[in-house]
Amino acid sequence: MASASPAAAPSGRFFSSFGLQVLAGLVLGLLLGLLARAIGPDADGGLNALTVTLDLVGSIFVQLLRAIVPVLVVSAIVASIANLRQLSNAAELVWNTLLWFAITAFIAVLIGITLGLIIKPGLHTGVTAAAEALPRTSGGWLDFLRGLVPSNFLGLEASTRINDSGATTALNFNVMQLVVISIVIGAAAVRVGEKSAAFLAFNESLLAVIRKVLWWVIRLTPIGTIGLFGTAVAQYGWNALGQLGWFTAAVYIGLALVLFVVYPALLALHGLNPLRFFAGAWPAIQLAFVSRSSVGTMPVTQAVTEDELGVPREYAAFAVPLGSTTKMDGCAAIYPAIAAIFVAEFYQVPLDLADYVLIVLVSVLGSAATAGMTGAVVMLTLTLSTLGLPLQGVGLLLAVDPILDMGRTAVNVAGQALVPTIVSKRQGILDEAAYNSRASIDRIAGAPAE
Numbered sequence: 001m002a003s004a005s006p007a008a009a010p011s012g013r014f015f016s017s018f019g020l021q022v023l024a025g026l027v028l029g030l031l032l033g034l035l036a037r038a039i040g041p042d043a044d045g046g047l048n049a050l051t052v053t054l055d056l057v058g059s060i061f062v063q064l065l066r067a068i069v070p071v072l073v074v075s076a077i078v079a080s081i082a083n084l085r086q087l088s089n090a091a092e093l094v095w096n097t098l099l100w101f102a103i104t105a106f107i108a109v110l111i112g113i114t115l116g117l118i119i120k121p122g123l124h125t126g127v128t129a130a131a132e133a134l135p136r137t138s139g140g141w142l143d144f145l146r147g148l149v150p151s152n153f154l155g156l157e158a159s160t161r162i163n164d165s166g167a168t169t170a171l172n173f174n175v176m177q178l179v180v181i182s183i184v185i186g187a188a189a190v191r192v193g194e195k196s197a198a199f200l201a202f203n204e205s206l207l208a209v210i211r212k213v214l215w216w217v218i219r220l221t222p223i224g225t226i227g228l229f230g231t232a233v234a235q236y237g238w239n240a241l242g243q244l245g246w247f248t249a250a251v252y253i254g255l256a257l258v259l260f261v262v263y264p265a266l267l268a269l270h271g272l273n274p275l276r277f278f279a280g281a282w283p284a285i286q287l288a289f290v291s292r293s294s295v296g297t298m299p300v301t302q303a304v305t306e307d308e309l310g311v312p313r314e315y316a317a318f319a320v321p322l323g324s325t326t327k328m329d330g331c332a333a334i335y336p337a338i339a340a341i342f343v344a345e346f347y348q349v350p351l352d353l354a355d356y357v358l359i360v361l362v363s364v365l366g367s368a369a370t371a372g373m374t375g376a377v378v379m380l381t382l383t384l385s386t387l388g389l390p391l392q393g394v395g396l397l398l399a400v401d402p403i404l405d406m407g408r409t410a411v412n413v414a415g416q417a418l419v420p421t422i423v424s425k426r427q428g429i430l431d432e433a434a435y436n437s438r439a440s441i442d443r444i445a446g447a448p449a450e
Contacts, residue, residue, distance in 0.1 A: 022286045025225030029054070029290070032226065033233025054230035058290075061224025064217045065296040068210060072299055073175060073321045074182045075207040080317035081186025082200050089427055096426065097319050100419045101327050102364050104266070108258050108329040108411075109363035112337030113356055115254050121247035121338065122345025125396075175295050176325045214299045221287055221300075228290040236402045244400045247342055254334040255407045263418050270425045276436055280308030281417040288413035292405045297413050298324040304417065310431030311420045319423070323416035328379075330408030330415075333363040336383040343384060343393030355387055362386050377401070 036050040047055070084090040189196040264274035278285075284301040291297055302320040305311045311319075337359050344351050362383050377394060384391055424430035 021222040022225050025222040026229050029226040029229030033230035036234035051234045054227045057227030058231050062296050068299050072210050073178045075203050076317035077182035078186040078203050079207050080314050083314035096423045105333045105364045108333035109337050109360050111257050112254050112334040115250045116338040116341030119250040121250050122342040124246040225290045248400050250338050251404050255411045259411050285410050285414050289406045289410040292409045294324045294412045309421045310434035311424045312429050319420040327416045328412045330411035332379045336380045339380050340383050343389050
């Protein structure tokens with residue numbers, strides 16, 4: 001079992017009350033966000049100085065996390081492929097991971113459908129047809145194949161946005177393509193044999209350096225929380241909740257049921273203490289809530305999965321990056337199920353049993369089908385188009401999407417840590433001493449670890 005690294009989840013004196021520090025960041029971000037919203041626009045009608053500052057702090061923090069992701073994904077997966085040779089059940093681990101991705105998504109989408117049928121959010125809404133609009137991006141099953149095949153060796157993609165100031169082009173990493181590239185490189189290095197020893201040694205050194213940089217970035221989480229949450233409150237507020245209150249309630253009830261009922265039940269069934277899981281995974285869940293980015297949170301998710309939950313690094317380095325692109329119980333299961341029912345009710349389109357079966361199939365398989373272009377809106381368009389529902393219905397829900405996205409991403413990341421933990425337990429490779437350590441609980445509670 002690999003020892004805890006310097007880039008492990010927050011520990012030591014500075015992080016002895018890490019959970020409280022992030023909580024304080026949430027409270028301060030809320031207060032500053034409300035203040036910025038009360039100040040209103042500046043003299044020119046633009047964002048006031050406080051809102052701009054909050055946005056700058058939050059965006060810089062997310063940029064730092066995202067900057068680490070490409071190198072971390074490649075080096076960690078290459079190392080994990082090489083180290084998987086030490087595990088006799090590597091193939092079984094992969095298949096069990098995919099199976100539990102599907103099982104938890106299936107449970108989540110059933111909860112979403114049930115809540116949609118009970119609450120009927122489309123019949124209790126103040127939003128009007130004037131809000132409908134076609135989405136800028138949409139999902140399709142062919143995008144799955146396109147997203148898997150790297151367009152270049154670095155998995156880079158260019159995107160162009162047109163706004164009032166003109167067109168801007170930005171380069172982004174397609175994380176799913178990076179996963180594919182990394183698996184191929186790792187497999188090739190293993191097949192080459194002795195000649196790849198120097199390359200694998202360099203990769204191990206690179207991974208150690210990146211994990212140290214990750215540690216430095218993690219220390220900025222409370223500050224980043226202030227900027228991210230403050231910006232969300234300042235820019236979006238809670239005004240839109242009045243018109244879409246029932247829809248928002250249905251989504252958050254579903255998210256809460258999955259996070260605080262389904263996940264603990266699955267852990268308990270496997271003989272694992274749910275409180276230990278949340279104590280260990282909470283730094284990643286908190287960061288996911290405020291950052292609204294599974295990929296941006298991935299370095300922290302991987303750190304807590306290995307060092308707090310006891311998942312072997314050889315396995316976690318493979319499962320967590322894969323989960324960050326394909327394991328989305330919030331965005332790809334609960335949300336599209338409830339949203340599809342909302343759109344059908346709004347446009348008075350009846351759904352039969354076959355339609356609900358399609359929702360289940362799309363939700364279980366769809367997160368992989370949109371892995372190259374992740375996002376709840378893309379997943380929703382895939383669901384609506386499969387059911388033959390109007391894509392204009394996406395526009396009805398955009399007003400509350402940022403508010404919903406916080407909860408969705410938190411559930412996504414919790415699931416990305418949960419599945420490797422359960423699979424490791426089932427395969428007998430989980431370090432239960434690390435999992436059951438009181439250090440995580442004491443750390444979240446703010447008490448010194450023993």
